Amino acid sequence: MRREDADGTIGMTDFDGATIRRLRLLAGVTQEELARKIGVSFATVNRWENGHRRPSPAARRLLRAFFDKHVPEHAQRPDQTHPENSVRVLIVDDDPLVRGTLRRVLTSHSPHYEVETADDGYEAGVKTGTFRPHIVVLDLFLPRLDGIRVCRFLKESPETRDVKVVAVTGYGTEDTLRQIRKAGADAVLLKPLDMVEFLREIEALSPPGRHFRAVDESRKTAQPPATLQADRALVKA
Known part of the structure; x- marks a missing residue:
């Protein structure tokens, strides 16, 4: 079962820039294509991935819907922790x-x-x-x-x-x-x-x-x- 955010959106309190970038790459789309698919500007997606801005609750819902459709569930899990010297x-x-x-x-x-x-x-x-x-x-x-x-x-x-x-x-x-x-x-x-x-x-x-x-x-x-x-x-x- 997916975790819900405090504001009621599903599973996206951890939707930071690195997570958005990782899932976008798994979906096989560019920043421009992702922006077009969910109805935001390229600059907005770029700011999300660079950590300069976090998605709003509405944007998180759009991102979740897009990634659920285009990225297998097992691949959406966060990366394992790698030893620093590996x-x-x-x-x-x-x-x-x-x-x-x-x-x-x-x-x-x-x-x-x-x-x-x-x-x-x-x-x-x-x-x-x-x-x-x-x-x-x-x-x-x-x-x-x-x-x-x-x-x-x-x-x-x-x-x-x-x-x-x-x-x-x-x-x-x-x-x-x-x-x-x-x-x-x-x-x-x-x-x-x-x-x-x-x-x-x-x-x-x-x-x-x-x-x-x-x-x-x-x-x-x-x-x-x-x-x-x-x-x-x-x-x-």
Whole structure:
């Protein structure tokens, strides 16, 4: 059952700027589109999201009706509390073996990595809004998903342009690599993945002050540990 505000409107005492922005992204609309849908000005939506003004009771009712229609109920729940020193990584790949392997490699090398996975574009979009990853590991050639276009969208959107993108592809042609770099990817890894290289890239792209030395400098010329060799074989399979 939804909580009611003191003024009788439903469930929106916590309708602050961050919540409005998160739900708007999940609904897949711009500030201009949201403003048009609920009958307010773009400037009003912008002020809400920037924390300069809070919605009136009437506006809260309009927002609630819009988000109830366009955002699944489970996705409307507030973000979980993340440890301050965590690094949030979203892995987008349609292969469950790859998703499981990369999750295991990250979480086994540092408890500070929080990992979520997605197997298609819709789930990736929802989790980008709810999980708010620091890094997205993105397979560029998934069924029904143009990874290069997704990468470009992440880098051009004001809400996600600071997200680091590690592009993964099995097509290392010069033209493909040029397209990936043009789309704004921060790193490109070729399949079959090398787990030591993968960890180094994640480490390098982690937010300042959250580097956990998952791969020691001494390993640059040494053989990877047995666990990494096993995981590498899984990804190659």
